Amino acid sequence: MFHKPLRAALLGVCLSPMTAVAQPAAPAVQFDQALSQYRQMIDRSIQYLRVRGQARDGSFSGQAGVGPTALVVSGLLAVGVAPEDPMIKQAFEFLDANIQPDGGIYAPQSRHRNYETCIAIMAYHQANRDGRLDSVLAGAEKFVRGIQWDEDEGIQPSNMAYGGGGYDSQSRPDLSNTSFLIESLTSLGRGPDDEAIQKALIFVSRCQNLESQYNDSPHAAKVNDGGFFYTVAGGGESKAEPLPDGGLRSYGSMSYAGLKSMIYAGLTADDPRVRAATEFLRKNYDVDSNPGMGQQGLFYYYQTMAKALAAVGQDVLTDDRGHQHDWKSQLRSKLYSLQAKDGSWVNPTSRWMEGDPNLVTAYALLTLAQCPPAGK
Numbered sequence: 001m002f003h004k005p006l007r008a009a010l011l012g013v014c015l016s017p018m019t020a021v022a023q024p025a026a027p028a029v030q031f032d033q034a035l036s037q038y039r040q041m042i043d044r045s046i047q048y049l050r051v052r053g054q055a056r057d058g059s060f061s062g063q064a065g066v067g068p069t070a071l072v073v074s075g076l077l078a079v080g081v082a083p084e085d086p087m088i089k090q091a092f093e094f095l096d097a098n099i100q101p102d103g104g105i106y107a108p109q110s111r112h113r114n115y116e117t118c119i120a121i122m123a124y125h126q127a128n129r130d131g132r133l134d135s136v137l138a139g140a141e142k143f144v145r146g147i148q149w150d151e152d153e154g155i156q157p158s159n160m161a162y163g164g165g166g167y168d169s170q171s172r173p174d175l176s177n178t179s180f181l182i183e184s185l186t187s188l189g190r191g192p193d194d195e196a197i198q199k200a201l202i203f204v205s206r207c208q209n210l211e212s213q214y215n216d217s218p219h220a221a222k223v224n225d226g227g228f229f230y231t232v233a234g235g236g237e238s239k240a241e242p243l244p245d246g247g248l249r250s251y252g253s254m255s256y257a258g259l260k261s262m263i264y265a266g267l268t269a270d271d272p273r274v275r276a277a278t279e280f281l282r283k284n285y286d287v288d289s290n291p292g293m294g295q296q297g298l299f300y301y302y303q304t305m306a307k308a309l310a311a312v313g314q315d316v317l318t319d320d321r322g323h324q325h326d327w328k329s330q331l332r333s334k335l336y337s338l339q340a341k342d343g344s345w346v347n348p349t350s351r352w353m354e355g356d357p358n359l360v361t362a363y364a365l366l367t368l369a370q371c372p373p374a375g376k
Helices: 028-053 067-078 086-096 113-127 134-146 175-187 195-206 252-264 272-283 298-312 327-338 357-368
Strands: none
Touching (some): 067 357, 113 175, 252 298, 298 327
16 A cells, blocks of 8 residues: 555466456455455444454553564554544553654654654554644654764665664664664655665565575575564574574565565565565465464464565466466454454464554554455
């Protein structure tokens, strides 16, 4: 929703042009059932957040900082809840109280200042329908640009940390935070020619397991499967199981984060980085697990997957065996099967706070926002 969809064929999909023989429309009853389930999921989750999720101070899991509240707000706005809704207004009061003098939007003493501010930028941007939040967004944008790892921090392009974003100005950069940095700037209308986005692309390219002219990291050729790992900085790290030869294992959520970031940074289907990433994702297509991580980070994976494939601009993904996947329908069905009776979602595998129903429900809403049923 923040970009122009790629028109070239990606992910091994060969879709017919509009002038070709039309695909048969889904029967009306099938569409009605899908739409009913979709609305039911969203309505039940909104009710959960309204009645059980929000604290008196307007926050959602405020003990964990600004991030969960900003993610919930972004998810609610993305599925159509109005900025004037009392739940949204109260949540923004909590976020407003955490706007710092340096322009960042983060909890006092937070060690996640970049992450929290990037997420908040997206929430404020979605609610900024009349320009009244322009000054807040300008301050937040200046803040996240200021703590990107680049020349201002004495970091040169040859440094493996160059261009990345970390949790704050002290922690090493990683692909997750860098992808949020790129997404937040893109949400503000900053294009691929933006200097900060192009610097971030250097870091993203080095986090890819791909030997190419864009990757001079010591890890480039060790795995060479086109997927992505957590960070190339500080000697490199993957959150997946280590490989015996010292290579950094690629995994699903970071590979979709990498693909999404490359698309936002202006890369096209014929770029070798995009080709390699899409081939990895075709080989590892999965809606039941986070490839390489199992159930860990599953809902973060879902929302990253949905945003990346929406950015690609294709509704069908063909895996490496030739099987076609209506990924939107499959994600909707999976989330429908996983929603709790109270309307929330939670991951029994609780790594990365996915035991928190507020955070996980926000991820689910952000996923569903990219997966509405196709019209009749």
